[in-house]
Structure formats: C-alpha cells, structure tokens
Amino acid sequence: MPKVLISDKMDPLAAQIFRNRGVEVDEITGKTPEELMAIIGKYDGLAIRSSTKVTKEILEAATNLKVVGRAGIGVDNVDIPAASAKGVVVMNTPFGNSITTAEHAIALMFALARQLPEADASTQAGKWEKNRFMGVELTAKTLGLIGAGNIGSIVADRALGLRMKVVAYDPFLTPERALEMGVEKVELDQLLARADFITLHTPLTDQTRNILSAENLAKTKKGVRIINCARGGLIDEAALKKGLESGHVAGAALDVFAVEPAKEHPLFGTPNFISTPHLGASTTEAQVNVAIQIAEQMADYLTTGGITNALNVPSLSAEEAPRLKPYMALAEKLGSLVGQLAHGGIARVSIHSEGAAAELNQKPIVSAVLAGFLRVHSDTVNMVNAPFLAKERGMEVREIRTEREGDYHSLIRVSVKTGAGERSVAGTLFGDAAPRLVELFGVKVEADLAGDMLYIVNEDAPGFIGRLGTALGEAGVNIGTFHLGRQSAGGEAVLLLSVDDPVGPDLVAAVRALPGVKTVMALKF
Ligand SMILES: NC(=O)C1=CN([C@@H]2O[C@H](COP(=O)(O)OP(=O)(O)OC[C@H]3O[C@@H](n4cnc5c(N)ncnc54)[C@H](O)[C@@H]3O)[C@@H](O)[C@H]2O)C=CC1
Numbered sequence: 001m002p003k004v005l006i007s008d009k010m011d012p013l014a015a016q017i018f019r020n021r022g023v024e025v026d027e028i029t030g031k032t033p034e035e036l037m038a039i040i041g042k043y044d045g046l047a048i049r050s051s052t053k054v055t056k057e058i059l060e061a062a063t064n065l066k067v068v069g070r071a072g073i074g075v076d077n078v079d080i081p082a083a084s085a086k087g088v089v090v091m092n093t094p095f096g097n098s099i100t101t102a103e104h105a106i107a108l109m110f111a112l113a114r115q116l117p118e119a120d121a122s123t124q125a126g127k128w129e130k131n132r133f134m135g136v137e138l139t140a141k142t143l144g145l146i147g148a149g150n151i152g153s154i155v156a157d158r159a160l161g162l163r164m165k166v167v168a169y170d171p172f173l174t175p176e177r178a179l180e181m182g183v184e185k186v187e188l189d190q191l192l193a194r195a196d197f198i199t200l201h202t203p204l205t206d207q208t209r210n211i212l213s214a215e216n217l218a219k220t221k222k223g224v225r226i227i228n229c230a231r232g233g234l235i236d237e238a239a240l241k242k243g244l245e246s247g248h249v250a251g252a253a254l255d256v257f258a259v260e261p262a263k264e265h266p267l268f269g270t271p272n273f274i275s276t277p278h279l280g281a282s283t284t285e286a287q288v289n290v291a292i293q294i295a296e297q298m299a300d301y302l303t304t305g306g307i308t309n310a311l312n313v314p315s316l317s318a319e320e321a322p323r324l325k326p327y328m329a330l331a332e333k334l335g336s337l338v339g340q341l342a343h344g345g346i347a348r349v350s351i352h353s354e355g356a357a358a359e360l361n362q363k364p365i366v367s368a369v370l371a372g373f374l375r376v377h378s379d380t381v382n383m384v385n386a387p388f389l390a391k392e393r394g395m396e397v398r399e400i401r402t403e404r405e406g407d408y409h410s411l412i413r414v415s416v417k418t419g420a421g422e423r424s425v426a427g428t429l430f431g432d433a434a435p436r437l438v439e440l441f442g443v444k445v446e447a448d449l450a451g452d453m454l455y456i457v458n459e460d461a462p463g464f465i466g467r468l469g470t471a472l473g474e475a476g477v478n479i480g481t482f483h484l485g486r487q488s489a490g491g492e493a494v495l496l497l498s499v500d501d502p503v504g505p506d507l508v509a510a511v512r513a514l515p516g517v518k519t520v521m522a523l524k525f
C-alpha cells in the first residue's frame with residue numbers, strides 16, 4: 001500500500017481521501033529539514049503547502065518518493081529540476097485557491113485605501129481619531145496589474161466591478177485576451193507611470209524577481225499604493241521602505257515576504273504599511289478545494305498512474321491511464337531491448353506509433369521507451385526523469401504517428417541511430433493487453449520479452465539448434481520458449497530464447513564458440 005506524508009497543515013479531508021483511496025497517510029507537521037530527511041525515506045508521496053521546502057537534500061534522502069503534491073499554486077519551495085532528475089513527479093492545484101487569493105488582494109487594496117488596520121487599532125485604543133484617517137476612493141482609479149493569469153484576471157474582474165480602470169503588464173497576455181478581460185495591455189513603464197494601485201500576480205522567476213526594484217519604484221506615480229499577494233522576492237523590500245518613509249509610496253500591503261516566516265522585518269512599524277502572514281490562500285473554501293484536489297491527484301498517481309497538473313511530466317488522466325498502461329509496458333520493453341542490443345553512442349531515438357497506438361497520448365509512450373532504454377545503464381531511471389536524462393545526454397528524440405493500420409491493429413516501432421547506422425524493433429499488443437515483439441532488426445520474430453533471454457544471430461544451417469540445446473543443457477540452463485526468425489533460408493537467423501536461469505558470461509562464450517554463431521547476448525526484462 002503506498003504511503004504519503006502530509007508535512008504542512010492541511011484540511012483533514014486530504015487525509016480522509018488518501019485513506020479512502022487505499023493510501024496510508026501520516027500527518028507530521030512542523031519538522032525541521034533534518035527531521036524530515038530522517039523520515040522521508042519510507043514515503044511514496046509528500047503532500048505540502050508552502051512551509052515545507054523540498055530541497056535537493058530532502059529529495060536525495062527520499063529514496064522511495066514518487067510524487068510531491070503542492071496543495072496550492074506556487075511551487076518555488078520545490079526544487080523541480082532536482083525532483084525531475086530523481087524521477088519524482090511534482091504536481092500542484094492551479095485553480096483551487098485563485099478566487100480566495102484574488103479576494104485577499106482586493107481586501108488589502110481596500111485596507112490601504114481606507115487605512116483600516118490603523119483606524120481599527122486607534123479606535124480600539126480609545127482615540128476616536130476621525131480626522132486622522134482620510135481615505136481615497138477606488139472608483140475611477142487606475143489599477144496596475146503585473147501578471148494577468150488566473151489570479152490576476154479575477155482581480156481585474158473584481159476591480160472592474162468597482163469601476164476602476166485596469167492596465168495590465170504581462171508579456172504573455174494576448175491583445176485578444178486583454179480585450180476579453182476588459183483591461184488595457186501596457187508595457188511595464190507605462191503601468192508604473194499610470195497606476196494609482198499596483199498589484200502583483202506573477203510567479204517568482206528570474207524574470208520577475210525584483211520586478212518592483214528601487215529603479216522601478218522610482219518610476220511609479222507619487223502616492224501609489226502597492227499590494228503583493230504573490231511572492232516576496234518580487235519587490236525590493238528595502239526600497240519599498242524608503243518609498244513609504246519618503247511618502248512617495250502612500251501605502252503598501254504585503255502578504256508575502258522575501259524570507260518567510262517573517263517574524264521580524266524592517267518594514268514592520270513603517271507608516272502606511274500593512275502585512276498579513278501569507279494568508280492569500282487561507283479561507284475554508286480554498287483549503288478544502290486544494291486539499292481535496294491534491295489528495296485525489298496524488299492518490300490517482302500512486303494507485304493508477306494517472307497524472308494531473310504535473311509540472312515536470314505530461315498529464316495522463318485516470319481514464320487514459322488504464323488504456324495506455326499496456327502500450328507503455330510494450331514501449332518500455334522495446335526501449336529496453338534496443339538499449340541492450342545497441343552499441344555505441346545513440347544520436348537519435350525515433351518512436352513511431354501506428355494504428356490504435358497512434359490515437360493515444362504519445363508523451364507517456366515516448367517517456368516509457370526512453371525509460372526502458374536508459375534503465376539499461378542506470379536503475380534510477382523512470383518515466384519522469386527519462387526525457388530529462390535523454391536531453392542531458394544529447395539524444396534527439398523523434399515522435400511519429402501513422403493513424404492507419406498496417407499488418408497489425410497497433411504497432412510501436414523504436415529505431416535508434418548510432419554511428420553504425422539505424423536499426424529498429426517493433427512490437428504490438430495481443431488481445432489489447434499482452435506486449436509482443438514482432439520484428440527485430442528487420443527480421444520477423446514473435447516473442448514475449450520477459451525474464452532472462454538469450455539473443456543469438458547465426459548462419460541458418462542444419463544441426464545448429466541441436467548443438468545450442470546441448471550447450472545450454474550442459475550448463476544446466478532450461479529453455480522456456482524458443483522464437484526463431486530469418487530473412488531467407490540459409491541466410492541469417494535470429495533466435496530469441498527465454499531461459500529459466502540467468503545466462504552467465506561462460507555460457508555466452510560457449511554459445512559464441514558454436515559453429516556459425518555471429519552474435520550472442522544475454523538479455524534481461
Ligand atoms: N499569497 C498566497 O497565498 C498565494 C500566492 N500565489 C502566487 O500567485 C502567483 C500567481 O498565481 P496564478 O495567477 O494562479 O498564476 P498564473 O500562472 O495563472 O499567472 C501568472 C501570470 O504571470 C505572468 N508572468 C510571467 N512572467 C511575467 C513577467 N516577467 N512579467 C509579468 N507577468 C508575467 C504569466 O504570463 C501569467 O499570466 C503564483 O505564482 C503564486 O506564487 C498563489 C496562490 C496563493
């Protein structure tokens with residue numbers, strides 16, 4: 001039974017769903033990285049929010065880990081390249097908390113406009129400072145939206161409802177989408193110069209880090225108010241403090257900080273500064289949404305192989321997974337076969353699907369071929385890290401589909417190009433479920449690729465099979481199945497034998513010494 005660790009506070013529905021889906025679950029929150037490293041080895045899945053940092057070191061210690069599930073959107077607390085290299089799927093819930101986070105940004109905008117936290121503190125302190133708290137209206141003001149994705153577009157919608165004008169800076173926003181959203185697409189400098197309020201809704205990337213730098217803050221309109229419910233590193237916090245102190249920035253509300261938890265911060269106590277402790281996603285509704293979604297997604301992956309909302313591997317729905325599974329098994333076996341037989345550097349791998357196989361999602365099939373192929377040299381390869389490793393090794397990967405059927409209802413052909421030329425193997429599914437090899441380097445041969453096998457190329461001549469049987473018998477190796485293919489009588493013959501015991505180097509040498517033998521290799525599936 002797969003085992004999942006929930007390491008950040010999550011709605012109890014997550015644990016309940018895991019259990020209902022046959023996944024064992026432990027909820028252990030508040031661990032230090034060292035404590036987490038000590039226990040992570042026994043888990044297949046790790047469910048997190050933003051507190052747990054899934055570093056390279058944690059991933060190194062996570063010897064059984066297959067999936068990291070982020071109950072939320074931002075995955076900057078997960079080292080995705082390290083997870084991919086280890087073959088760990090990273091998934092998130094891209095929509096479950098968007099409305100809630102957008103509402104928090106709007107709440108902070110109102111709080112800034114009317115100085116609500118200060119007014120509340122003053123009133124409860126018995127001061128009744130009616131003249132101190134003069135606010136501004138939002139109506140007719142310009143809201144500058146940096147990042148117009150899921151959350152940004154909900155913020156824009158709510159702001160338009162408040163009769164604000166919305167200008168948006170997002171390099172990936174198309175003019176059509178801007179029109180549909182009712183916002184004006186602008187360049188960053190225009191936004192900085194025009195906005196009365198600026199709200200940030202981008203992920204933290206190398207391009208967005210410090211997007212509100214000292215230089216850009218200096219370009220903003222005097223009296224601007226800034227809201228950040230996205231990620232801390234987007235604003236130069238020291239420059240923001242200077243802006244607030246000089247009065248250039250009339251107010252700032254941060255839900256997120258460059259370093260969290262921010263229990264002490266130079267901005268604390270600065271006039272017109274409001275903060276919340278990364279509460280953007282903290283509503284009952286959002287937490288129920290993300291807990292249900294992440295538990296369902298992780299349970300799907302661990303129990304059926306279905307992949308939804310993964311950031312480092314193509315999606316594979318729970319409906320698709322059962323249909324694809326036998327094809328993936330076939331693809332992996334074919335990849336393994338060419339991986340074991342091919343010699344020298346591989347410049348290119350081509351995966352050609354025909355008939356029924358061509359109608360399916362090709363990405364998992366391609367990943368399975370590469371996993372089978374690369375696993376010959378490393379047993380830490382899986383479907384997730386195989387494409388990544390193939391790229392790292394400079395292998396070109398080609399994907400070809402032909403929807404019409406050839407001799408078979410479905411066929412997957414794997415060709416590899418080495419310095420010695422291009423060679424291919426092909427296989428099909430018998431009864432839509434059983435993977436079978438049907439062609440090996442141009443020779444028709446039908447075999448089930450399983451267990452220990454012996455691959456022999458020999459001159460097709462009488463008496464060979466008897467001599468081979470004797471050699472194997474003398475070595476105490478029992479033949480399970482025997483598959484023979486040849487291009488023409490008296491030409492070259494290909495033999496694939498499944499044997500009940502592993503074939504050692506001595507036996508390989510003995511078979512190689514038989515008259516007419518050209519190639520012998522022990523294979524394992
Ligand atoms: N405070 C909180 O609790 C929460 C914070 N978040 C944060 O909000 C961020 C945004 O979430 P979503 O809207 O769902 O993401 P999204 O991926 O739907 O939208 C992000 C937008 O940023 C844009 N973008 C990327 N690079 C940009 C750049 N250099 N300049 C301007 N725009 C750029 C993208 O084109 C995209 O439209 C997340 O990455 C996450 O970090 C999300 C949920 C809760």
Ligand SMILES: O=C(O)CCC(=O)C(=O)O
Nearest residue numbers: 049050072073074281282
């Ligand atoms: O889980 C949380 O409270 C934070 C949510 C968040 O930052 C995100 O979803 O990106």
